[in-house]
Amino acid sequence: MSTHLTDQRFDQYKLPDSLLQGLNQAGFQQCTPIQADSLPISLGGEDVAGEAQTGTGKTIAFLVAVYNKLLTEQPPEHRKPNQPRALILAPTRELAIQIHKDALLIGKNTGLKLALIYGGTDYEKQQQSITDGVDILIGTPGRLIDFFKKHVYNLKMVQSLVLDEADRMFDLGFINDIRYLIRRCPEPQHRLSMLFSATLSFRVQELAYDLMNAPKHIKIKSENRTADKIEERVYYPANDEKIRLLIGLILKEQPTRSIVFVNTKRVAENINAWLTGNDMPPAILSGDVPQKKRQSLLKKFQDGESTILVATDVAARGLHIPEVSHVFNFDLPQMAEDYVHRIGRTARAGASGTAISFACEDYAHYLPEIEEYIKHSIPNEGVSSELLVELKPRAKVERYGGNNKHGHRPGNRSGNRNQQGNRHHNRNHSKHKSHNSHQSKKATSDN
Template identity: 45%
Template sequence: MLKALKTMFGKGDSSQASAPQAPAAVDSTAGQSNSPVPAARSSEPDTSQPAASEKPRSPRTKSDKPRRERPAKPVDTWRLEDFAVEPAEGKTRFHDFNLAPELMHAIHDLGFPYCTPIQAQVLGHTLRGKDAIGRAQTGTGKTAAFLISTITQLLTTPPPKERYMGEPRALIIAPTRELVVQIANDALALTKYTKLNVMSFVGGMDFDKQLKQLESRYCDILVATPGRLLDFNQRGEVHLDMVEVMVLDEADRMLDMGFIPQVRQIIRQTPMKGERQTLLFSATFTDDVMNLAKQWTVNPSIVEIEPENVASDTVEQHVYAVASSDKYKLLYNLIAQNDWTRVMVFANRKDEVRRIEERLTRDGISAAQMSGDVPQHKRIKVLEGFREGKIRVLVATDVAGRGIHVDAISHVINFTLPETPDDYVHRIGRTGRAGTSGTSISFAGEDDAFALPPIEELLGRKITCEMPPTELLKAVPRKH
């Protein structure tokens, strides 16, 4: 678990892709009776809907099942003195903030005494109750920043005396299923010495199984994709009038994916801004993102963390000038001749991803695809197989690739250059993590070579185009 969680502190890259196991528990009493505002059903493409024949449950229904407290791990044998960290110039310790012993114990277990830059800056504002807008790339530790702040709020403020089962106190919305799973796993690790319950709702997973969580325990921290959250809300299972902290992660990606109308429906059902703390994170601060932040926050603190380098120095970058008709031959020969074992291939469209995966599989290279069309249970198996080395090549779109963190990816191949330069940085950032070296190879064909100059402008340097060696363009051998 330690290795899997290093990425949220900006020290590593691997996070569990399996769905988090909800802790078996509850920590409060029940009872509130405000009527929910029904929300329209989501059209989120990756959300599997409950069967039409199912009857909606009546809102605000108290569970008659016995409710168990989450068995928090014992903390009495551990003291803060066991977490000794010397002050260091230019570094902020977690000791420098007033964090609960239970939370410090969890941070100590993870082995991270010093904050990353975004953690230090965000916590300086949010622990005082201020709204915040943060701009930081993946791998900077922003997930831990908003989780530590959220957990502190829930531990220092007693829960309402009257409370219903489906009323989360903190709500975290993320655009993809993989990112929701990652955040929920990180939250479970940070709350393991508390009695706070963490739940995650995503499309593509069994609806009734997720529903059972709400029927057996209170929900303190809820992490969800917009569409599935609205499904639960429409059925009267989840009510958002008690949300104390709301977090929107990867706001720019939610804009790109068309989720903002759903997010607006969700936010309308939470307390008014000023009565809740709102944290918004985005890899970019576009005008659209800042307009949303203005609507949903009150005098937010703005934290911007500039990466030391737009693209890591540990990633060796190559661009091959190649005809579109030769791209697949080049891809196959690169992987087959070099015997690479863990490669990510990016393409811009889902149909491209599907065709590449099918051709590689047909030609004897173990490959799997990752796009919005792949059911969640299959996505989890694919990521497990990729981590274990059973799958050599993972082919993905930019949207599906967000939230995927796998150790030891040696090569990233851009089968098609992305239309947005920032996506290029996100893609090649899948390799060369945690001090290891990596290689990115981009194919620039007649249809997408125009995307190269904006990428070079963002990087601040030219990338020399190479002609691929003749042996990399030889015909793919037929399999009998």
């Protein structure tokens, strides 16, 4: 999928000056295909259901439409400060934070007030941001419902509604929460609604027709599900070769910034110990990393203080980090769609990138499903002796996550067994999918 720019420019639309100024200052002049296709519809007041992969510019597409709606129409009569005029729903904290960041960027001259709501931290601070007055409410379902039921705000004055990554809402089990919130908004014909999804599956289309006003469907077609500028490779290491191969490839490729994806927190901690011991200390992102720690390490990664991020699939969507040159699938994902979302962290906004996957003893059987989904074979490379570097010992590192209340360290019980965590976790292949589903829901349970 290409993220090329079209000939359509934002200044060709009759946008409010304050919004156009923010777009120009942020460097947005030309539209991507999803923006060029959706904006004529949404700016004309019609609902949009858009199918587009990550990294295509859909966030700016719906933010421009929301800002335009709120800036060109009067607020409803008798509206109170804690009654938002727009509601933007996201499945994960990371995506909500990114949407809020982009909204601040292009809307800084509009005078509209934003509030960002998600679980895990800052309960009273977030509540106060609503009671102080909010025009655009951005957040994840769990805490939004919590505040709603406590009458911190209501949705009676919503003029615009956005549901981002609708397919992910289903995957994470949030769809009943979404219906609960949307049905507290004005009727579909009395608001502008936009839904975006990586796939407009039957269940997503059903949701669109149920909760929207005859939405116009938009699909950004591409021959490939993956970005055109991603170089993909797959290696076939034995389980006990994976760490040595990862470090060997990092030394050879010299990535400017890389994300290493794994399927479990335990494997992430194992990689952390090996990389740290070999003078490559990474940042670790998994579902139970406390929120303040999560934001701190993401900032270090974005600022370049850490050049390697080891992550479970909680990070596969919603992260827009520029200049990620390499993605490593240390564990192949157990769902083909997740492969696309993972490697979509590189080659964003027209840049190029490299995606390297390990088809090991435990996960190689997922490769055919992945290749069928992306509609092409991934070129394979040999595991040469030069890439299997000799390692320094594992480091003793602090464990991430909420279970480390007493400061326990992993120690050396498994220090000389590179992939014991991986072997132990994957003894029973039949449990993969149910365990993966449990991990996903657990990872986002405080949203």
